[in-house]
Amino acid sequence: MAGGAELEGAATFQRTIREAARDVADTTVEAHAAGALMATEGRKDSPRRTGFLASTHGYGVSGPLIEVTATAPYATIVHSQNPWLERAVEDEDDHVADLYLAGLDRALARVKGNR
DSSP: OTTSOOOTTHHHHHHHHHHHHHHHHOOHHHHHHHHHHHHHHHHHHSOOSSSHHHHTEEEEEETTEEEEEEOSTTHHHHHHHSOHHHHHHHHTHHHHHHHHHHHHHHHHHTOOSOO
């Protein structure tokens, strides 16, 4: 290239960095893994008499938001006295961060170019 330098692997790098950016922007997989983790921990920590309350735990994902729920008709009343779901979410924040960081690492590991 006259009067300039050509970076070997530049096209590959540009293509794979764009792909990585798309992967990082889409956190659906990580959000579902985080929701499942928090719902499972909430289920383990829920107050038990019959086990019905624990059986109603679940989660939903909407974009970057995760909602962990217990759908038993009395869940809100019990939770106001014993906020087990709130504790489960707070207790798992490090594990949730690890899930998102692992997704970021996977996306960046696919970036190719002249290394």
